[in-house]
Amino acid sequence: MTDRRDFLRLMAGAGTASLLAACGWDGGNAVRPALLDVSRINDWVGEKILFSPRRLAREYPISERTAHLPSYFVSREMPILTNPSAWRLQVGGLVRKPLSLSVADLQAMPSTTYTVKHHCVEGWSAIATWHGVPVSAIAERCELLPQARYVRFDSFDSGYSNGWDMASAMHPQTMLAYGMNDNPLPPTHGAPLRLYSPTKLGYKMTKYLVSVTFTAERPGGYWEDQGYPWFGGV
Amino acid sequence: MSASPAPAVTPAPAARQVRRHHWIVRLTHWLTFVVVLGMIASGLQIYAAYAKFGERNGPYYVNPFQERAFPDAVRLGGWLAGGLNWHFALAWPLVFGGLLYLAYLVASGEWRSLLFRPRDLRGAIEMQKYYLRLRKDHPPQGKHNPLQKLAYTFIVGVGALAVLSGFAVYKPTQLSWLTWLFGGFQAARYWHFWGVWIFTGFLIVHVVLVFVVDPASLRAMISGWYRGRFPSHD
Numbered sequence: 001m002t003d004r005r006d007f008l009r010l011m012a013g014a015g016t017a018s019l020l021a022a023c024g025w026d027g028g029n030a031v032r033p034a035l036l037d038v039s040r041i042n043d044w045v046g047e048k049i050l051f052s053p054r055r056l057a058r059e060y061p062i063s064e065r066t067a068h069l070p071s072y073f074v075s076r077e078m079p080i081l082t083n084p085s086a087w088r089l090q091v092g093g094l095v096r097k098p099l100s101l102s103v104a105d106l107q108a109m110p111s112t113t114y115t116v117k118h119h120c121v122e123g124w125s126a127i128a129t130w131h132g133v134p135v136s137a138i139a140e141r142c143e144l145l146p147q148a149r150y151v152r153f154d155s156f157d158s159g160y161s162n163g164w165d166m167a168s169a170m171h172p173q174t175m176l177a178y179g180m181n182d183n184p185l186p187p188t189h190g191a192p193l194r195l196y197s198p199t200k201l202g203y204k205m206t207k208y209l210v211s212v213t214f215t216a217e218r219p220g221g222y223w224e225d226q227g228y229p230w231f232g233g234v
Numbered sequence: 235m236s237a238s239p240a241p242a243v244t245p246a247p248a249a250r251q252v253r254r255h256h257w258i259v260r261l262t263h264w265l266t267f268v269v270v271l272g273m274i275a276s277g278l279q280i281y282a283a284y285a286k287f288g289e290r291n292g293p294y295y296v297n298p299f300q301e302r303a304f305p306d307a308v309r310l311g312g313w314l315a316g317g318l319n320w321h322f323a324l325a326w327p328l329v330f331g332g333l334l335y336l337a338y339l340v341a342s343g344e345w346r347s348l349l350f351r352p353r354d355l356r357g358a359i360e361m362q363k364y365y366l367r368l369r370k371d372h373p374p375q376g377k378h379n380p381l382q383k384l385a386y387t388f389i390v391g392v393g394a395l396a397v398l399s400g401f402a403v404y405k406p407t408q409l410s411w412l413t414w415l416f417g418g419f420q421a422a423r424y425w426h427f428w429g430v431w432i433f434t435g436f437l438i439v440h441v442v443l444v445f446v447v448d449p450a451s452l453r454a455m456i457s458g459w460y461r462g463r464f465p466s467h468d
Binding site: 067068122223227234 | 280281283284289290291310311312313314315316318319320322323326404405406407408409410419420423
């Protein structure tokens with residue numbers, strides 16, 4: 001008798017669990033906010049405990065490049081500049097010297113290049129070479145104010161943007177890339193300029209850049225505001 | 235470990251009750267049960283985003299579920315971000331429940347009746363003989379027989395590997411040494427996926443054995459008190 005009661009109790013527990021799973025439940029209005037709160041705690045752990053501002057991602061020989069690195073944009077059609085020579089990167093926010101930089105200006109700055117593994121939140125990975133300017137070099141040139149704690153990267157891809165913590169942005173491998181696999185950055189990958197870092201998931205690396213803004217408040221982002229982890233570090 | 239060498243299969247006096255499971259063991263047992271179901275369900279949701287194991291364009295690890303989506307009823311999260319948030323939130327009770335359980339085993343000394351050690355090999359063979367009807371009498375045992383020790387030691391080890399491979403997939407750059415130990419990012423995803431099938435298989439065998447061999451042990455895992463056929467196994 002007791003055994004049957006216990007069995008029923010067990011089945012009730014398992015039933016609840018499978019009900020939770022049923023229909024791909026995302027937690028509903030009751031649980032979803034709590035999940036997002038935990039996600040913020042995980043962001044904190046990712047940023048303050050697991051992330052190291054100095055640890056470098058492994059570099060690969062060029063021979064290990066992946067034949068195809070998938071890419072995407074959120075606009076209906078691929079964002080392309082109608083007048084590329086008029087494009088400027090606006091660097092501003094909490095800085096002493098706001099900057100307006102052309103691709104030629106960026107190419108004249110000290111450059112960096114590496115061949116690294118790209119990790120997508122979906123689970124795929126691919127290896128490619130990137131050429132660009134470290135974000136830390138830009139920050140040095142525009143002279144940050146001490147209140148600057150975050151960086152906001154905006155694009156001309158239907159308002160796609162990302163917010164970054166300062167430590168990740170200043171990581172030596174975080175760059176504004178104007179080149180990929182020994183060629184100018186192609187439009188599919190965010191021409192003329194995109195953010196790149198092997199310490200972040202792909203969705204954190206803003207393509208089709210138009211501005212870099214240093215802020216005191218934590219900026220949101222296109223996917224981050226929809227529920228993807230804000231820190232997105234790997 | 236034969237704590238009590240009493241003959242094992244003699245039917246016990248009906249009313250004899252023994253205290254079998256500490257509340258920490260019962261709490262962490264049921265917590266882990268629910269959390270692992272949630273981890274599997276949210277993991278299957280995450281899997282749908284890139285339903286294979288290997289770099290783009292292959293080669294891929296052997297996987298009968300390649301390019302297949304699991305039905306909605308066994309997925310938790312609704313979409314990739316929802317699955318990730320469930321998975322990363324449930325990772326906390328999984329890890330801390332596991333650590334609490336292990337800490338209890340060490341502090342109470344109960345690990346001695348659960349950890350399979352080389353000296354249990356002989357007893358495991360005898361126990362297997364008994365189950366294969368090659369031996370008539372039930373070998374003397376303590377709380378758990380050597381085959382149970384093997385099963386419980388195995389599943390705790392698999393749990394630890396599931397957590398470690400999870401971290402290897404979560405932070406392949408910051409914890410690159412761990413990802414390397416699992417054979418790289420895609421290999422770590424693959425071994426992490428194996429956890430699903432080992433846990434599912436264990437769950438089925440575990441529940442079948444409970445009901446076939448000793449249904450009273452289910453009540454003991456709920457109330458802590460055991461009143462069944464094998465009181466001497468304490």
